[in-house]
Amino acid sequence: MPIEPQDDPPFDLPPNTESGAGTPGQAAPAHAQGSISQRALAKRPMSSSAAPYLDALNPEQRAAVEALEGPVLVLAGAGTGKTRVLTTRIAHILETGRAYPSQILAVTFTNKAAREMKERVERFVGGSVEGMPWLGTFHSIGVKILRRHAELVGLKQGFTILDVDDQLRLMKQVIEAEGLDKDRWPARQLAAYIDSWKNRGLTPEKVPAGEAHAFAGGKGRELYAAYQRRLKELNAADFGDLLLESLRLFMENPDILAQYHNRFRYILVDEYQDTNVAQYLWLRLLAQGSEKPNICCVGDDDQSIYGWRGAEVDNILRFEQDFPGATVIRLERNYRSTAHILATASHLITANENRLGKTLFTDGAAGNKVTVTGLWDDEEEARTIASNIEALSKQGHRLNEIAILVRASFQMRVLEDRFITTGLPYRVIGGPRFYERAEIKDAIAYLEVTANPANDLKFERIINVPKRGLGDTSVKRVRELARASEIPLFAAAQSIIETEELSGKARRSLSDLVRQFERWRASAATMPHTELAELILDESGYTQMWQADKSPQAQSRLENLKELVRFMHEFDTLQGFLEHVSLVMDIDNASDGDRVSIMTLHAAKGLEFDTVFLTGWEEGVFPSQRTLDESGQAGLEEERRLAYVGITRAKVSAHISFTQNRRNRGLYQSAIPSRFVDELPEAHVEVVEAKTPFGGAYQNFGGRFGGNPYGASRFDEAPAAFQSSYATPGWQRAQKQWQSDSTTPPRRRAAPRTIEGELVASSTSESSFEMGERVFHQKFGYGRISEIDGNKLTIDFEKSGRKRVVDSFVERH
DNA sequence: GCATTAGTCGTTTTT
């Protein structure tokens, strides 16, 4: 392994200089051909002993790793070893001496993916290599580039990165400054427009006239331009800018772009199907350095589920036109799921027109068929799943290996309620992220203003948090002074307290706050940053504010603050911590015990579980009516890909369910089974009857009973096959009962006692709580016990009303 | 300036 040269200057010496190629000072050509020695090296067959890591790959994976020259598209189906290919490919480039770590650009979408790849490459190559400086998310690499050339895009080196709150605050100001009614033209909407323009690589001038008129009667473009100007004044960039501005940098400065062409000998892109136009253009520019760029994009068109966020499936579909002579390699051997599951997912996805096409297969066991269950309503669905999980748990399955995937988060509530009452430990994945919580943002704002007094938006965030009598009017005065004298808000605050401009009370508290910040800044030089953080949180009254708060979440907010300080220990400096925080929004959620996971289908991408429950397969819910309305056929295909993603998360069993009735937005509505249910391959699916009577919602099933308004069903063409599988005794029984019961849906009977009884019996015996006792629950807050039944308590919560809860979920208060 | 109440509106979400 060659020794890593300094990351700067940008022109690294090519490796293997002793072979005569790439003498010092001669910039190595970045294009595919490379030096003679490199070409010779490339042709040299790797003996197994020289590259044992290659032996562990299947032929397709190996081909994807070894196709180092020229553009390569790796179509990696779910569970086919995509990350392995990517990391092995990097290792291979390094091991064969084709490039230094600093000459490889490897981009991912999420920090998690970047982290994982980094760890795995390091494991491969050994700790000897000092990381990979250009392995990261699009955004983190964008920042890195922008910091080097900030002046060229109108920023200064130490620019700050805005979060969503800051963005909205700024946009609100821009809208008001433009003299527009902020109610008619909400900042959120403008933010959505600007975001989509940035996603498409459009600077204000390039916004199509038609779209620019969509907002505020034609002012969209001006507002966008004004917003960008304000960002520059504040020396700040939003997330979109991290990409868009580095794109602009490259387009306007060919010399700079050339430096990066020279630097990046190999480009790797993960999850290519999720790239948006801006990212695509960015990659193209970087790859343009040679005719046959060594760019390797890995992705799966069937897993493109972020179209609504600007991702362009077309990028992956068009790859071969974009990069002529590209090698396309399909990874179709699946190592995750059993055959029935794979066949179900594969078959479902064939209903999509717009795809490159690939078929997953496995040498593994057939396993169990995918089950489909129709249920009366969402509560019955939750009960059934809870009892199935309970049964699995008794058989020794780990809860960590079980997940429930929903289309939309409103579906989670029933499940949570049920799990709480039965005492089934669960966790919700992808809820509010750590750094998105208000208390964390506030704390960070304090730290940020301490470290960087010029960060106006962060200062504005906490100027009156906790409440210190500095309302809108006072803040407005300070802001006006700041704008008038073109100084930061904090500086304006410093000078305004010397004047009579503010009322006595406001002046005093602002002056206190300013002095506190000055003191904290002085302490920052001598005090460890974690200690400083504690001091600030304490002296500002912030901790106290939450201690005084009696809402159910206050306690966990305080915990979060503690967690934040604990986390800060991982950084050497306050600056280092703040830089990390602005880019990395998630925090490693420690796996705390054995719990069932509940999450959206989107959040499930990239994960796998032994058992997966897919709920709510009803028209309108899944596929989502809104997507259908907004995006038509393309939307439907994206929904179908979502179904594909969901099914392929399962390793050994997948259970699909739909209900006849679902409570949503307060009203109870009837539903018909999703068209996706009809699209499932009959041979790999088993209809399981619901345990409760009338549980089957089969009267609409297959488009033959009650009519499916969404066109002919596949099963219409094969009625025999349909009947063989779906006309189970249970189904017939349900059908008969249904018909004899007239057209009125049967009333749902009371909660099945057997399930309750079973669960109660399986838990601890008698509750130690007493009637009338005041208790606290993490989710529902405070309440009083009104009934005790074994370990089950009925509690009247002050905020959430009456609930039945297992006693281990509440604590005395 | 702040707390309480009426009104709105309701996918998916990294960075």
Add this chain to the structure above:
DNA sequence: CGACTAATGC
């Protein structure tokens, strides 16, 4: 139904 926002009253 319930979370979040805007408007109203103290």
